[in-house]
Amino acid sequence: MSRLTQCVKYFYMKKPRIITRYENRKLYDTAESRFITLTRIGDLIRQGETVKIVEKGTGNDITSNTLTQIILDEDRKGKAFIPVKILHDVIRWGNDVLDTGVDQVLHTFDDVVENSIRRLLPVAGTRELENLRSQIGLLEKKIEELLIKQNIHKSGDKK
Numbered sequence: 001m002s003r004l005t006q007c008v009k010y011f012y013m014k015k016p017r018i019i020t021r022y023e024n025r026k027l028y029d030t031a032e033s034r035f036i037t038l039t040r041i042g043d044l045i046r047q048g049e050t051v052k053i054v055e056k057g058t059g060n061d062i063t064s065n066t067l068t069q070i071i072l073d074e075d076r077k078g079k080a081f082i083p084v085k086i087l088h089d090v091i092r093w094g095n096d097v098l099d100t101g102v103d104q105v106l107h108t109f110d111d112v113v114e115n116s117i118r119r120l121l122p123v124a125g126t127r128e129l130e131n132l133r134s135q136i137g138l139l140e141k142k143i144e145e146l147l148i149k150q151n152i153h154k155s156g157d158k159k
Contacts, residue, residue: 015050016049016050016051016052017029017030017031017044017049017050017051017052018030018031018051018052018054019036019041019051019052019053019054019066020053020054020055020056021053021054021055021056021062021066022056023056023057027041027053027066028056038066038069038070038073039070039073041053041066041070042070042074045067045070051063053066053067
């Protein structure tokens with residue numbers, strides 16, 4: 001897997017916002033330190049947030065059940081947004097259908113980058129090619145530095 005793909009995965013797979021469900025079925029957003037509704041969780045997801053919902057007593061991950069409940073609630077309100085075919089596929093193949101889709105996108109992205117570089121090789125002279133390699137190396141180092149800084153910053157955040 002290329003470094004570029006690893007960076008893309010990192011940014012798309014950032015740490016989820018933790019929502020705790022209490023025994024009384026209330027949901028608590030640990031990032032905002034307040035209770036939250038299913039509707040608000042749906043809004044956060046539409047805004048690009050990733051959430052993880054856990055049971056307070058057991059710590060069990062109940063994200064899948066909660067997100068399914070959000071989909072059902074929106075469907076009842078007349079906001080059906082998932083095509084029936086996709087729902088059938090999810091039931092037939094479970095998470096495999098979704099995981100495979102993400103892997104295919106990342107694999108295709110790697111292929112596009114590699115093919116673009118191959119097409120440039122015959123056109124670019126040796127000096128231009130070395131210059132590109134140098135710039136890519138500098139970019140990779142800068143990305144690694146930023147990722148390290150971000151991880152240090154996140155690990156230092158104790159809310």
